[in-house]
Amino acid sequence: MLLLRSLKTRNLGPLDLELASGECVSLQGPSGSGKSLLLRAIADLDPSEGDILLDGRSRSQVPAPQWRRKIGYVPAEPGWWASRVDQHFEAWHRISESLRTLSIPSDCGSWPISRLSTGERQRLGLIRALSTGPQVILLDEPTAALDPETTEAVEAIITERCRTDGLAAIWVTHREDQARRVAKRHFRIIGNGIVRA
Numbered sequence: 001m002l003l004l005r006s007l008k009t010r011n012l013g014p015l016d017l018e019l020a021s022g023e024c025v026s027l028q029g030p031s032g033s034g035k036s037l038l039l040r041a042i043a044d045l046d047p048s049e050g051d052i053l054l055d056g057r058s059r060s061q062v063p064a065p066q067w068r069r070k071i072g073y074v075p076a077e078p079g080w081w082a083s084r085v086d087q088h089f090e091a092w093h094r095i096s097e098s099l100r101t102l103s104i105p106s107d108c109g110s111w112p113i114s115r116l117s118t119g120e121r122q123r124l125g126l127i128r129a130l131s132t133g134p135q136v137i138l139l140d141e142p143t144a145a146l147d148p149e150t151t152e153a154v155e156a157i158i159t160e161r162c163r164t165d166g167l168a169a170i171w172v173t174h175r176e177d178q179a180r181r182v183a184k185r186h187f188r189i190i191g192n193g194i195v196r197a
């Protein structure tokens, strides 16, 4: 479903990787090894060489906004461009269940962004990326700021979306136990390549 073919980022590659519909793979590697740049390249947010195909269609054939709806990227620190929380969502009323599941107060739509804690920003960034119905989600340490209970809830949401909607995920984590819980195939960055771990 997602195919990286001879993909070269600033410091990695050429890389080849295939991700099936409904599959979650983990990606680990030392700090600074290029994990975030790789996710950003797949989401077409950073330049790269080589090809990326989604359901057989090359990135070059798909307009960038459409590509970014299909391939959601959740950075370690999600970005915010408006003052209120709900202004960052296409359909705020549709995310109430996700808010509940991730223990975020339902009235936070009217909050100023400045009020959000680091963990609330991280969870809302995840909900926002999932809310546009992506086929692939790229998760950059999505639970780094979260307590064990909320971490479990995030893992459950992604696992469920993979199982029921065929969502495919690349999950960057520094935690071996998390990698083993969320993914069946594991990759590690070594040098300028990725190897099966």
Ligand SMILES: Nc1ncnc2c1ncn2[C@@H]1O[C@H](COP(=O)(O)OP(=O)(O)OP(=O)(O)O)[C@@H](O)[C@H]1O
Residues within 6 Å of the ligand: 010, 011, 029, 030, 031, 032, 033, 034, 035, 036, 037, 038
């Ligand atoms: N715009 C840029 N120009 C030059 N170098 C960059 C740029 N962005 C990132 N880098 C460098 O590329 C390398 C990989 O960065 P990246 O953020 O992908 O690392 P990472 O594996 O995600 O690290 P961490 O685990 O610390 O988040 C780093 O050495 C970083 O300094």
